[in-house]
Amino acid sequence: MKPITTDICDANEARLADGSLRVLTPGFLHFGKRVAFAGPAATLKVFEDNSLVRAALESPGEGKVLVVDGGGSMRCALVGGMLGVLAEKNGWAGIVVNGCVRDTDELKTCDIGIRALGVHPQKSQKRNVGQPDVTVQMPGAVVRPGNWIYADADGVLVSDEKLPGA
Template sequence: MADAVQVSELIQAFRAFGTPLISDNLARVPGAVGLRPFHRVSGAMAGRALTVRTREGDNQFIHRALDLVRPGDVVVVDGCGYEGRALIGEIMTSVAASRGAAGFVVDGAVRDSGALGKGTFPCFARSAIHLGPYKDGPGAINVPVCVGGMLVHPGDIVVGDEDGVVAFPVAGAAELLAAVKAQEAREAEIMLSIRENRYQGAYAR
């Protein structure tokens, strides 16, 4: 198992690559569907998953999770894909950012989208709505969750950008990074061949 320093270095390295490259090298299987960025994107989000499962439209356990946030955590919320009530907004994202979180991934709705869109703190969700959440529970923290059809375990590496969100275990992340770098080099050569008018074959994606 990689130690904390190695994991931190891996996370930093993955920030340099887009989610399509990462997804391609995960057999194109993991990846959240239906989530989009609500922030002003300026580079990739990358961190380790602090997972939350909550009932539809209820954010009590997200508040509890904010008390557990460590620098570099991505708060990944399984809100059942429910879009009828917002689970987080400007206040909760501000709290998360102040505690060093790397971002929010919410399988549900947010609000205060105008404020979120002016900032660069990463926030991915399904939609925005003005209606506020319940705060009754139940829920769970640091359990396996499903967001946008993607299974995320506590501690997984989570990367997000303009194209979406992908998550994968720390185990095997170094090998994944090497494969991603190799594909980036191949694609750079293809783009060069196009610019030099010597591209001759289709590149399977």
């Protein structure tokens, strides 16, 4: 079943009120073939360096969503076509980037969901700097490893746990 964020919000008003279900700030753009996707979060905190993004996507995704806090940088891309193909090949459900992507024509052929703040043609640095599996502050919501991500054309939700029926 594909996530329908509006229905999830309507059915979980108490969770929205207590903060166990959160909505990322509107404005994330859609890339990748899948408009709707869901899965448990794997998190990364990086800044203008996608070395750990590649390392994460080289591992089995097992239906997870990689949530990348790139600090909102609009100065380079953290995900490109090669990483999109890698994510699809290794079974990731999606990628959410607080930053930019590139190679959009290649990304739209990848059978995963991808959300990002924008597009930038320049690649990132490769310094192997960053933190995996940490709590990250994404626009509008905190995301912890293992939180559930639900995304579709209407937005991106973060839940402390997998929601029944979603």
